[in-house]
Amino acid sequence: MSGHSKWHNIQAKKGKTDAARGAIFTKIGRELAVAAKSNPNPDTNSKLADVIAKAKAANMPNDNIKRSIAKAAGELSGKDYKELTYEGYGVCGSAVIIKTLTDNVNRTSGDISSTMSKCGGAMGKPGCVSFQFDNKGLIVIEKTAKLDEDTMMEYCLEAEAEDFRSEDDVYEVYTTPEGFSTVRRYFEEKGLSFLEADIKMIPQNYVTLPEDKVATFLKMLDKLDELDDVQNVYHNVELPEEDEE
Numbered sequence: 001m002s003g004h005s006k007w008h009n010i011q012a013k014k015g016k017t018d019a020a021r022g023a024i025f026t027k028i029g030r031e032l033a034v035a036a037k038s039n040p041n042p043d044t045n046s047k048l049a050d051v052i053a054k055a056k057a058a059n060m061p062n063d064n065i066k067r068s069i070a071k072a073a074g075e076l077s078g079k080d081y082k083e084l085t086y087e088g089y090g091v092c093g094s095a096v097i098i099k100t101l102t103d104n105v106n107r108t109s110g111d112i113s114s115t116m117s118k119c120g121g122a123m124g125k126p127g128c129v130s131f132q133f134d135n136k137g138l139i140v141i142e143k144t145a146k147l148d149e150d151t152m153m154e155y156c157l158e159a160e161a162e163d164f165r166s167e168d169d170v171y172e173v174y175t176t177p178e179g180f181s182t183v184r185r186y187f188e189e190k191g192l193s194f195l196e197a198d199i200k201m202i203p204q205n206y207v208t209l210p211e212d213k214v215a216t217f218l219k220m221l222d223k224l225d226e227l228d229d230v231q232n233v234y235h236n237v238e239l240p241e242e243d244e245e
Helices: 007-014 018-036 046-057 062-071 105-118 149-159 180-189 211-226
Strands: 082-089 095-102 133-142 163-166 170-175 196-203 230-235
Touching: 018 046, 018 062, 018 095, 018 230, 046 062, 046 180, 046 196, 082 105, 095 105, 095 196, 095 211, 105 211, 133 180, 149 163, 149 170, 149 180, 170 180, 196 230, 211 230
Parallel strands: none
Antiparallel strands: 082 095, 095 230, 133 170, 133 196, 163 170
């Protein structure tokens, strides 16, 4: 795996304004409702349990989580949301993957295509950049005096996590997509809380953009993130540290 810490991007999300944080809660809320539509019980719906863990890691209030799950039997009952993935390119041929939840495919694809083209990018065909990414579960846990590296390594071995990395102030635990729920439950049973818990597209290698192209790329990321149907955006650009934090 790349030696670049993914935690920088997570820190950037944590530091956003209240309005941006509300937008994040809205996106996770929709994900919760869709996951709960067929079965609102997280004890027997591992997908829903995974999204609840993601919501808690984002500091989403419990009342919001409950309301989002309740929506599955209400306003979403008549809608058919699809999970769709789009691939394309940012400036200088950088790779971008966009995960969406949508009830209107034409609207979503049109919005994404327009946003990317206005920022020097372009939509691509399925598979055009995804081969440059690995689909991995990522659990981020804060380092504490009681949770030293040896203990964390032992937990990861017992949970059969795929990989483990100790960064400055956090532990990053990687899993296969199929093993994510099992590893997550193991850490929860150990009483650990998460700073991040999600299945993500992680680039195999990073690219560095020319300085004069970074602002354009960041603008594209922000504009994509503002689209209601977009849940997550992944890319292979190693951004300067001052832009990540």
